[in-house]
Amino acid sequence: MSDSSTLVVNSITQMQLTADGQYLLIHGHQPTAALHRSVLNELLVALPNAIEHADRVLHDNQEMGFALHCQGWEVGRLNGTEMVVIRFRLSGSAGLSFSLPAAQIPFLLQALDGAVGSMSASGAEAVAGRTGDVTLQ
Numbered sequence: 001m002s003d004s005s006t007l008v009v010n011s012i013t014q015m016q017l018t019a020d021g022q023y024l025l026i027h028g029h030q031p032t033a034a035l036h037r038s039v040l041n042e043l044l045v046a047l048p049n050a051i052e053h054a055d056r057v058l059h060d061n062q063e064m065g066f067a068l069h070c071q072g073w074e075v076g077r078l079n080g081t082e083m084v085v086i087r088f089r090l091s092g093s094a095g096l097s098f099s100l101p102a103a104q105i106p107f108l109l110q111a112l113d114g115a116v117g118s119m120s121a122s123g124a125e126a127v128a129g130r131t132g133d134v135t136l137q
Contacts, residue, residue: 044096068096073122077102
């Protein structure tokens, strides 16, 4: 499945895994692209960065940021270790999980408290509806 030519993907009509789970097939108005499962983590890291960079170039705004919309979240321990897992449920029931050392949780709580404390008296809905008001730590 290797070819050195560039495949341009300009539409996605369907995505599916092969029966053996080795490839993600991307169907659209171009030849089907097949991505090996070993590159999916790198793709997950690259896509948000590419989206943010493309938006900055398109809008000529180097301060523009990007955040995925989250519909819900869960927190748990990773197999009884000192690692905490935070899982976010994105639109379309997709899940995205992050693990971090339990010792970092107090700092995460401080950051969340700071973000909540900076909200106006009108509540989270008013702040969440505006763009450009997000400060990340």
